[in-house]
Amino acid sequence: MTAQREWFEKDYYAVLGVAKDASAKDITRAYRRLARQFHPDANPGDAAAEERFKEISAAYDVVGDEAKRTEYDEVRAAGPMGGFGPGGFAGGDGLGDLLGQMFGRGRRGTVGPRRGDDLESVLTLDFVEAARGITTTLHLTADSVCSSCSGSGARPGTTPKQCGACGGRGSVAENQGPFSFSSPCRGCGGAGRVVEYPCATCRGSGLERRPREVNVRIPAGVDDGQRIRLKGRGSPGRNGGPAGDLLVECRVAPHPVFARDGLNLLVRVAVPWTEAVLGGSVEVPVLEGDPVRLKLKPGTQAGSRHRVKNRGISTQRDQGDLIVTVDIDVPSRLTDEQRAAVEALHSVLAPTTGAGS
Ligand SMILES: [Zn+2]
Numbered sequence: 001m002t003a004q005r006e007w008f009e010k011d012y013y014a015v016l017g018v019a020k021d022a023s024a025k026d027i028t029r030a031y032r033r034l035a036r037q038f039h040p041d042a043n044p045g046d047a048a049a050e051e052r053f054k055e056i057s058a059a060y061d062v063v064g065d066e067a068k069r070t071e072y073d074e075v076r077a078a079g080p081m082g083g084f085g086p087g088g089f090a091g092g093d094g095l096g097d098l099l100g101q102m103f104g105r106g107r108r109g110t111v112g113p114r115r116g117d118d119l120e121s122v123l124t125l126d127f128v129e130a131a132r133g134i135t136t137t138l139h140l141t142a143d144s145v146c147s148s149c150s151g152s153g154a155r156p157g158t159t160p161k162q163c164g165a166c167g168g169r170g171s172v173a174e175n176q177g178p179f180s181f182s183s184p185c186r187g188c189g190g191a192g193r194v195v196e197y198p199c200a201t202c203r204g205s206g207l208e209r210r211p212r213e214v215n216v217r218i219p220a221g222v223d224d225g226q227r228i229r230l231k232g233r234g235s236p237g238r239n240g241g242p243a244g245d246l247l248v249e250c251r252v253a254p255h256p257v258f259a260r261d262g263l264n265l266l267v268r269v270a271v272p273w274t275e276a277v278l279g280g281s282v283e284v285p286v287l288e289g290d291p292v293r294l295k296l297k298p299g300t301q302a303g304s305r306h307r308v309k310n311r312g313i314s315t316q317r318d319q320g321d322l323i324v325t326v327d328i329d330v331p332s333r334l335t336d337e338q339r340a341a342v343e344a345l346h347s348v349l350a351p352t353t354g355a356g357s
């Protein structure tokens with residue numbers, strides 16, 4: 001901080017006798033020449049020369065270093081009265097920050113245009129809504145543009161006046177040693193306007209905390225936990241700054257039949273064991289539309305997965321598949337006739353283990 005304060009007050013280019021746009025080479029050359037001239041060894045007992053030598057070294061330490069020089073130039077450009085337009089601090093360009101740090105004036109963004117806050121909301125969707133996409137209304141309680149004064153902060157029927165302290169510029173000149181600096185106007189907080197008769201609803205802030213309805217379009221295929229960013233749908237900005245964003249976290253309720261893996265839908269179907277052995281076809285539910293029939297090869301295994309192309313979740317860009325996992329349905333009860341048949345089969349398949357009889 002002290003270094004930057006010093007930078008404001010000292011013209012290192014003048015110390016080295018070079019132009020502000022001098023090349024790095026010229027600066028080094030000038031430094032070497034002056035350093036030789038004023039070196040204490042060459043001027044024994046000469047306090048003035050020693051002082052000059054220190055100045056030259058300090059100057060070269062900054063403008064002889066590319067990164068420091070850039071920083072120095074920026075600090076100098078901000079100084080006396082430079083860098084500020086009639087609108088006061090240009091929010092977010094770093095200049096305001098720099099000066100704020102240097103002179104301890106408040107935190108970033110307390111003056112000038114300020115972007116509105118991002119808002120967060122949680123939206124619970126059922127499984128099908130998430131798959132299809134949905135247009136819905138979110139209910140939030142958040143800062144909104146005041147409904148009484150439309151955000152001006154002035155009582156309806158009145159208008160904010162130009163600030164007398166700064167003439168509407170939002171900044172005032174202030175003396176700091178030999179220079180005068182621009183600083184945000186205390187009279188208007190940098191807005192350039194003052195509200196004489198504050199709006200009763202928002203007490204002059206222009207913002208009102210109230211329930212708000214926001215219509216949102218949730219795209220097809222959102223997944224549980226996914227956040228959708230809706231640009232410019234958050235809190236309104238101040239002093240002409242842009243609105244923040246609205247972040248909607250989607251919670252997707254589970255489905256009794258289907259699960260998801262990205263855009264793929266997962267489903268389990270039970271197949272009679274005889275059909276798994278002999279092969280056949282099984283009806284598989286889909287999320288939307290008529291069921292599809294899945295062909296099974298003879299010898300289909302329990303837990304085997306089968307893909308039905310393009311019957312998953314479809315978005316504008318992509319199309320998922322339906323992944324069918326086969327469960328083997330083993331009957332818990334048999335008729336006498338069935339039992340006899342299975343026993344006969346068993347004796348054929350596994351004659352050595354016996355049928356348990
Ligand atoms: Zn108001």
Ligand SMILES: [Zn+2]
Pocket residue numbers: 163164165166167168169170171185186187188189190191192193
């Ligand atoms: Zn003012």
